[in-house]
Amino acid sequence: MQRFNSSRPDRRRAVLVWLALVWPAWIEPALAGGAHAASCPRPGTLGTSRVLAVDAARMPRVGLRSFPDTLPLADHEVVLTFDDGPWPATTSRVLAALAQECVLATFFLIGRSASEHPDMVRRTVAEGHTIGTHTWSHPSLKRIKPEAAIEEIDHGIAAVETALWGQSTTASTLHFFRFPGFESTPATLDLLRSRGIVVFGADLWASDWNRMTPKQELKLITDRLSAAGKGIILLHDTKAQTAAMLPAFLRYLRDNGYHIVHVRPAEPATAGKH
Numbered sequence: 031m032q033r034f035n036s037s038r039p040d041r042r043r044a045v046l047v048w049l050a051l052v053w054p055a056w057i058e059p060a061l062a063g064g065a066h067a068a069s070c071p072r073p074g075t076l077g078t079s080r081v082l083a084v085d086a087a088r089m090p091r092v093g094l095r096s097f098p099d100t101l102p103l104a105d106h107e108v109v110l111t112f113d114d115g116p117w118p119a120t121t122s123r124v125l126a127a128l129a130q131e132c133v134l135a136t137f138f139l140i141g142r143s144a145s146e147h148p149d150m151v152r153r154t155v156a157e158g159h160t161i162g163t164h165t166w167s168h169p170s171l172k173r174i175k176p177e178a179a180i181e182e183i184d185h186g187i188a189a190v191e192t193a194l195w196g197q198s199t200t201a202s203t204l205h206f207f208r209f210p211g212f213e214s215t216p217a218t219l220d221l222l223r224s225r226g227i228v229v230f231g232a233d234l235w236a237s238d239w240n241r242m243t244p245k246q247e248l249k250l251i252t253d254r255l256s257a258a259g260k261g262i263i264l265l266h267d268t269k270a271q272t273a274a275m276l277p278a279f280l281r282y283l284r285d286n287g288y289h290i291v292h293v294r295p296a297e298p299a300t301a302g303k304h
């Protein structure tokens with residue numbers, strides 16, 4: 031009792047984080063996430079309509095927010111992307127919602143969070159999702175020294191690789207990257223291109239960095255999507271309002287004839303050649 035009555039917020043937080051880490055990791059896969067691969071596709075779900083291999087040589091930068099080009103999507107095709115995780119309490123809810131609808135997405139992970147929650151990184155991959163990176167600690171790469179910006183990119187990739195495989199590799203196997211706040215520099219764009227890493231911007235987003243109710247967020251993103259018709263959608267799996275909104279958003283997509291496209295890096299033999 032005393033432990034739970036402790037006024038130390040860090041202790042309470044530690045208990046909550048522990049519960050969030052241990053509980054969903056063991057219980058939820060049996061209920062929802064773990065069943066994903068075995069039971070999908072499943073009638074009545076939104077599903078994943080096709081896989082699009084993204085080749086860095088042909089599509090080095092995608093997303094109309096920052097670049098002139100985006101992915102070759104047909105009308106009513108969307109790519110779901112989630113930034114800033116893993117954060118167990120909310121990421122586990124996002125994964126469960128995606129599994130429920132047999133939907134695959136892409137997660138741009140912060141290296142430091144990946145190193146703190148490697149089990150969530152492995153679970154995300156085990157459930158079929160694509161992993162990209164999003165720096166080590168999420169600074170604006172525009173506002174730090176060039177060498178520090180490169181270190182942020184490299185450390186972020188190494189941390190996610192270590193979470194996945196116990197060690198980092200000399201040639202990255204993680205071929206998707208998104209800049210924090212979309213803030214790139216010419217030098218880092220060149221560097222990523224030279225390494226065969228695709229830079230993802232976005233075509234539309236829910237502005238979920240602003241506080242709003244899940245209902246307000248659902249209206250915002252569905253209004254924007256019906257105006258755009260298709261695109262790469264940016265959400266944050268660290269946001270409770272987004273985790274709460276997601277089941278209704280996936281149902282909206284299903285009921286309104288949208289199709290989920292799952293992006294994957296093209297085979298390394300093609301993507302990593304230059």
Ligand SMILES: [Zn+2]
Pocket residue numbers: 113114164168209210211
């Ligand atoms: Zn971010």
